[in-house]
Amino acid sequence: MTCNIRKKxxxxxxxxxxxxxxxxxxxxxxxxxxxxxxxxxxxxxxxxGDWIAIALVFGLTVMICIYVFGKISGAHLNPAVTIGxxxxxxxxxxxxxxxxVAQVIGACLGSICLFLCLGAPAVTIGxxxxxxxxxxxxxxQAMFAEFxxxxxxMMVVMGVAVDKKAEPGxxxxxxxxxxxxxxxxxxxxxxxxxxxxxxxxxxxxxxxLGGANLWAFFPIYLVxxxxxxxxxxxxxxxxxxxxxxxELPQPFKDE
Numbered sequence: 024m025t026c027n028i029r030k031k032x033x034x035x036x037x038x039x040x041x042x043x044x045x046x047x048x049x050x051x052x053x054x055x056x057x058x059x060x061x062x063x064x065x066x067x068x069x070x071x072g073d074w075i076a077i078a079l080v081f082g083l084t085v086m087i088c089i090y091v092f093g094k095i096s097g098a099h100l101n102p103a104v105t106i107g108x109x110x111x112x113x114x115x116x117x118x119x120x121x122x123x124v125a126q127v128i129g130a131c132l133g134s135i136c137l138f139l140c141l142g143a144p145a146v147t148i149g150x151x152x153x154x155x156x157x158x159x160x161x162x163x164q165a166m167f168a169e170f171x172x173x174x175x176x177m178m179v180v181m182g183v184a185v186d187k188k189a190e191p192g193x194x195x196x197x198x199x200x201x202x203x204x205x206x207x208x209x210x211x212x213x214x215x216x217x218x219x220x221x222x223x224x225x226x227x228x229x230x231x232l233g234g235a236n237l238w239a240f241f242p243i244y245l246v247x248x249x250x251x252x253x254x255x256x257x258x259x260x261x262x263x264x265x266x267x268x269x270e271l272p273q274p275f276k277d278e
Contacts, residue, residue, distance in 0.1 A: 031096035035125035043133030047152025049080035078206035086199025107252030130224030146234040151225035154214030169247030177255035
């Protein structure tokens, strides 16, 4: 591992750590508050107010991490985004592997630290913020929702960060608010992961710490987001063909 990729690895690890710690932490705290009030789940029947609060925490964390780590690694923070950039040749294969490994490790560390901060209830009541389909949502519906949410996210990434004609300085807020919008709408349906690492970390730590076993749902949060990111990356490349999309400017450029 070169010095340069070592720094990018650490930046992706830290960024994904913060995303999972604060993002899923907001979901866990919401569940703990609901439990104390005698309510099951995130808000009565998945109340929108709670989901908006959780969405804003995720979105603001993503926005801040992009501005902090974007100049170092591009702040992908998401294996689906990294794969979308890989298939459009905006990141090297070897680097993409390091990025994904860093993201997964960061997500697991985020879940561990959440447990260390909040104790056993974070697992037994909050499930460490693990995602699962909502009541009455089928496996296919959940996967399709994750596909659409990630498709939207990746289109925004391509448009505001990858396209050389994008206005500089707006990637962080644009991508962060996109994450918030997706979670606010899809949260009650699927938990709105749109990020395989964000789901993997809580799943693994729940398993190791005696929480719920939700691995049967993992393909939803692996296949849906990855396909969504790939389709969006190719769709934007087609739309922007001959208009200058050929390499990544900051904050997503991988040098």
